[in-house]
Amino acid sequence: MADVEYAIVGGGVVGRAIALALSPQDGEIVVLERCPADRVENQSTRNSGVIHAGIYYRRSERPIKARLCVEGNARLYEFCKENDVPHANTGKLVVATNTREEDYLQGILATARENAVPGVRILNAREVQAIEPNILATAALLAPTSGVIDSAAYLAALQRVGRAHSLFATEVVSIQDNGASFELETQCVGNSERFTARYVINAAGAQADEIARMVNPDCGFQLVPSRGEAAKFYQSRRPSLAMGGRNIYPVPAGFYPDGTHANVPYEEFQSLLRAGVITETVGVHLTPTLDDKGKVANTMTIGPAIQAGVAKDDLASGLYPPAHYLRSVSAYFPGLRVDDIELHQAGIQARMAGQLDWHIQRDVKHSNCIHVLGIDSPGMTGSLAIGRLVAELLVS
Ligand SMILES: Cc1cc2nc3c(=O)[nH]c(=O)nc-3n(C[C@H](O)[C@H](O)[C@H](O)COP(=O)(O)OP(=O)(O)OC[C@H]3O[C@@H](n4cnc5c(N)ncnc54)[C@H](O)[C@@H]3O)c2cc1C
Numbered sequence: 237m238a239d240v241e242y243a244i245v246g247g248g249v250v251g252r253a254i255a256l257a258l259s260p261q262d263g264e265i266v267v268l269e270r271c272p273a274d275r276v277e278n279q280s281t282r283n284s285g286v287i288h289a290g291i292y293y294r295r296s297e298r299p300i301k302a303r304l305c306v307e308g309n310a311r312l313y314e315f316c317k318e319n320d321v322p323h324a325n326t327g328k329l330v331v332a333t334n335t336r337e338e339d340y341l342q343g344i345l346a347t348a349r350e351n352a353v354p355g356v357r358i359l360n361a362r363e364v365q366a367i368e369p370n371i372l373a374t375a376a377l378l379a380p381t382s383g384v385i386d387s388a389a390y391l392a393a394l395q396r397v398g399r400a401h402s403l404f405a406t407e408v409v410s411i412q413d414n415g416a417s418f419e420l421e422t423q424c425v426g427n428s429e430r431f432t433a434r435y436v437i438n439a440a441g442a443q444a445d446e447i448a449r450m451v452n453p454d455c456g457f458q459l460v461p462s463r464g465e466a467a468k469f470y471q472s473r474r475p476s477l478a479m480g481g482r483n484i485y486p487v488p489a490g491f492y493p494d495g496t497h498a499n500v501p502y503e504e505f506q507s508l509l510r511a512g513v514i515t516e517t518v519g520v521h522l523t524p525t526l527d528d529k530g531k532v533a534n535t536m537t538i539g540p541a542i543q544a545g546v547a548k549d550d551l552a553s554g555l556y557p558p559a560h561y562l563r564s565v566s567a568y569f570p571g572l573r574v575d576d577i578e579l580h581q582a583g584i585q586a587r588m589a590g591q592l593d594w595h596i597q598r599d600v601k602h603s604n605c606i607h608v609l610g611i612d613s614p615g616m617t618g619s620l621a622i623g624r625l626v627a628e629l630l631v632s
Contacts, residue, residue: 238417240264242630243433244400245408245447247271248280249387249616250608251439252394253623261631263434265400268422270407279441280391280616282551282583284466284523284539286483287312287383288614289328291348291356292518297510298593301618302351304625308618309381312390315620319393321386322530328382328483329364331373331568336501340487341377343502348379355380368480370571382483384524384532387616394619411436411450413602418451435630436605442548442586444609451605457595459586459610463546466539467561468525468580469572476571481532485521486568490514512590517542518613520564537580538565551582587612594618596625606630 241263244251255267271277290305316323332338341358348356356379364373395402403424410421417432440447445459471478490498490505491514498505498514508514520541524532541556541564558577565572588595588610595609606626615622 238432238434240266240431240433242266242435242437243268243418243420244437244439246439246441246444247276247395247402247404248278248439248441249391249394249619250441250611250622251437252391253619254437254439254608254626255400256394256398256620257623257627258630259398259400261627266433267400267402268406268408268420269402269404271404273402273404276391279583279585281388282581283387283613283616284464284521284537285384285387285525286328286523286614286617287323287385288617289348289353289356289379289382290351290614291330291344291353291377291379292488293351294347294506295350300594300596301614304594304618304621305614306351306353307624308614308621311620311624312385312617313383315393316385316390319397321389321393322526322528323383323385324524324526324530324532325381325383326482326524326532328379328485329359329368329371329373329376330379330485330487331364331371331376332487333372333374333567335374336499337487338375340502340505341375343506344377344487348377353379353381368482368484370476370478370569371484372568372570384483384526385616386526390616408447408450411447413451413605418602418605434604437608437626438605439608441611442584444586444607448599448607448609452599452601454601455599455607457607457609458589460589461546461548461584461586463543463550463582464540464585465543465556465582466537466541466580467558467577468535468537469576469578470534471536472534473576474571477576479522479524479536481524483521483523484568486519486565488516489519490516509592515544520561522565522569538577539580546584548584548586551584555579555582585612586610594622596622596629598629
């Protein structure tokens, strides 16, 4: 018999949500996290804090993201209410500033409707002005189920609930399939330990490809890191910086490998993305922050400004200057000035090379191991739905 039933590698929101979903099952659950308990630094604590509505992902291309984002959105609001996690259902505007971008709004609207995202509709310029007077737009898509959350408080709440046993400062360094169980070797403050687990769940974020190779050296998974940087400004500084409390996004942008913007109609954008010719970003957006009671605060964040080709642990070298943020948002937020902008934080996101969707599957050779790979944005929003899916895969 194995020492524990479930060993979850990675104590981010995904690993924790899986632990919570497995809590009703019999057997011991252990979450192994390499960071110390008082300094868990990962994607889950360094993200934009947006609760996504699920409007961007087409079911034909990204069925898992499309489904789990919408499901996760509803589960996340419920979890926050039950566990006192600061959050706010602010809604979100995706703004267009010209006719090409208005065409993008129609494409996003069609996807949102296909995904059954509630309440999504297009606003005209006058309607946008009425609710966000400092935003310049010819039209906008309103997604009422979008919101903001205190990501660190969410991770802490997930750690509190459920019945998993947490080991911090514990790095998994090898995993061996012994037939009836897996033997895991860990390093904790210089000490090596070994134990066995019947099931291994790989939820190691940006390192999930390395964990996958420990289980199955032939798996071929590769995660491509990119850095998302964010800045901030204070709304009370001038009337032209005051916001209506919503997330404000431009239309998504695509980039060729040399960094050139793919200035193409929406359907062409989608086919270039499908073919792997461009990479996509949701664009540099404005996001409210929350006080500890969940009320929208004075600070607004601006980001992410994406840097490709960085190392998985490089949070600091060559950060974008304030002028980059100004250029990125000035078309729809003209009241901002460069000296309003302060650098805020950076986080590393990891996408699966050559794949648009998340990978949540049993290992092809070692079926008692489930890999949860390439959980890029909106992975925090989808986390509770990912947990539900992994628990179902394990007990099926
Ligand atoms: C800049 C940025 C902005 C984002 N914005 C949003 C947003 O607004 N909304 C949204 O829904 N999503 C957003 N995301 C995505 C979201 O943050 C991630 O999808 C989610 O946090 C992934 O969680 P995770 O648990 O898979 O990974 P992580 O949070 O990275 O956790 C993985 C954990 O595994 C641990 N680990 C790694 N290797 C080992 C090992 N060998 N042994 C033990 N432990 C190990 C790491 O220390 C880490 O704590 C954003 C991401 C970034 C980077």
